[in-house]
Amino acid sequence: MLAPVTTEVRPGRRRRTAGSTSATQRSIYPSWFYLPAAALYLVFFAVPTFASFYFSLTRWTLFDTEFIGLENYVQFFSEPQLLQGFVNTLVYGFVTSGAKVVLGLALAVLLTSQLVGRGYLRSVVFFPVLVSTIGVGITFKALLDPFDGVVNTMLAAFGIDGPGWFTDPDQALLTIAAVDVWKGLGIATLIYIAGIVAIPQEYYEAARVDGASRWQQFRSITLPLVQPATATVIILSLIGGLRSFDLIWATTGGGPGFTSDVIGSVIYKQYQAGFYGLSTAGNVILFLVVTAVMVPISILLNRKEVDR
């Protein structure tokens, strides 16, 4: 096994000690060291963020602005494609997040076992993470073309009539979700590998002495002890899924029609159409939605961690 058997420190305890020391110790750097970072943060993050709250209350043509109060918000909520966008966003977020948890854990268990070419396989699982999302989207669009894409051509060789992956309205969103999972699985696997490797081997040895089967070891030792990793994977992938835009834009552009539109793509289309105030309002709403979904989940997951 890769994990050093001698380790005594449990991850939870170590984090708590590290936290308490840094809080009591004075920083060793003079405070003006923070200035460049603070200036950049202010100019590129804080100012635009607050400016966007203001612009979301205006009718903005880039040439001039007119203050219109909350009208953009009213308009945004009356957009006909918004409901489907909301549903799709939630479906997409939870499907990709769930799949990454299940598959990531399964792959991590596999890749921490005694396996020929384990290092190579770990790299292979991680490679898609390194590729540009737009590149992935365009590649899959070509591969999954319903008529002359590689995948359907191969299926046809076996006499199977391949589906219209990105063009069938019932299928498009799930196909994109599958591509997203393929691309993002590496990160989830990596986090899980780190979590599994940190579990002390003594637990498994003790369990084996007591005659626990492989499944029982997984169920009663691995699963509860990788809980912090699970929380991280869920939070990261859910935030990513709810904000998702680039992959959807590169593959279907929200289509066919509006069937794979998410909030992100609805907002982008408004921006494209020149409704700058309206799309800014949409972004504020997206920010609130992501927060509303994530804060309870984050609290729930962290509470579980403490209970353990």
Add this chain to the structure above:
Amino acid sequence: MMSPADRERSTRRHVAVAAAAVPLLVLAGCSSSAADGGATEITFLTSNDAPNPETAEALAEAFEAENPDVRVDVEIRPGGAEGDNLVKTRLSTGEMADVFYYNSGSLLQALNPDSSLVDLSDQEWVGSLTEEFVPVVSTEDGTYGAPLGAAFAGGVVYNRSVYEELGLTVPQTWDEFMANNEKIATEGEGIAPVIQTYGETWTSQLFVLGDFANVLAVDPEWAEQYTAHQRSYAEEPALLGFQHQQEVAEAGYFNEDFPSATFPDGARMIAEGEGAHYPMLSSVVQTIMQNTPDGVDDLGFFALPAAEAEHTQATIWQPNAVYVPASTEGAELEAAKAFVAFVNSAAGCDIQNELLVPAGPYAGTCDLPDDAPPLLDDIQAYVDDGRTANALEFLSPVKGPNLEKVTVEVGSGIRSAEDAAAFYDQDVESQAKQLGLEGW
């Protein structure tokens, strides 16, 4: 690239905004090279769809040959909505190229021409513009653009060979059109009656947009009333465009790969006779000239048929134009005006005819070449008969951003024509409100 003055201005702004952020200075420093001794340097911004870059380069080169003391640098921007945003951003920050190529009609109006562009109404070429074109590049206070390229028509581009083989005649009514489709479907041996290419969603709008002249034939007030929120797509006659698309889709007349086929695919299919009808802009001949030039002589054009033959008219799109932004001044302004005039000079027209391949009548001084594609004769016949009308985008500023998605849904059977029309009526509200129109 920016002029030296612009560069200086933008550099100063960056310093003011972020004195601590040193990397910005490096960014600003990268953006320009100074004009070399004496010569005036102007920039010309065009869009990236072929053959616009080639045309721009050719125009710049020919203009430089006539004016040795001026250099013209061609810049390329993306087309479509992305291009719209780029143009607006550069105009509003005062960093627009000295001459730029952009749509006429409602897209131009969205640029605030009175404050952001140079009025060109005192230029000599203005007198030669057609009366259909002048209003689409003008406001009450001025005329801002010179046409680059010819007008084009929206309707059905059809393959003459297929028509001859099956003994078909050009339909005057919608029922005749559907009868032709049925004959092609049963006797055409695999020829698709109607080509659709939803791999590029903008191509799906022609059933609706190309039907507009027919709407006007039934209701001449429609455009103004629409702008005033008194007409809608959910009611006839405008609803018919959506219904016709649904009818063709339900009959299964589309090419098999319509969900993923692209515009160049459609151009190839109509040119090679794999399909009989392609509801499209006549400017598709430019793509065909480039990819499958042998097919050009096989193409014909007819207006999307209305329910009654007397209402069948061709919808005309006025050409795009070149404009000069208000930020261009001094020697650059003089050079920019000279360049705009050159575009519609004899030498400029030769370049347009050679590279831009006219797909309809010119709006300025240029004359069609003798070897123009035969499809132009079909369009000219509608013009000569007075059976044309400008497309809606030249008569009303109201256009929703999602029409192309809605028409994809109708053609793919996701949404019914009636639902789609009602959906689109709701979609245009954001545009009308953005423009601050009355009655919305």
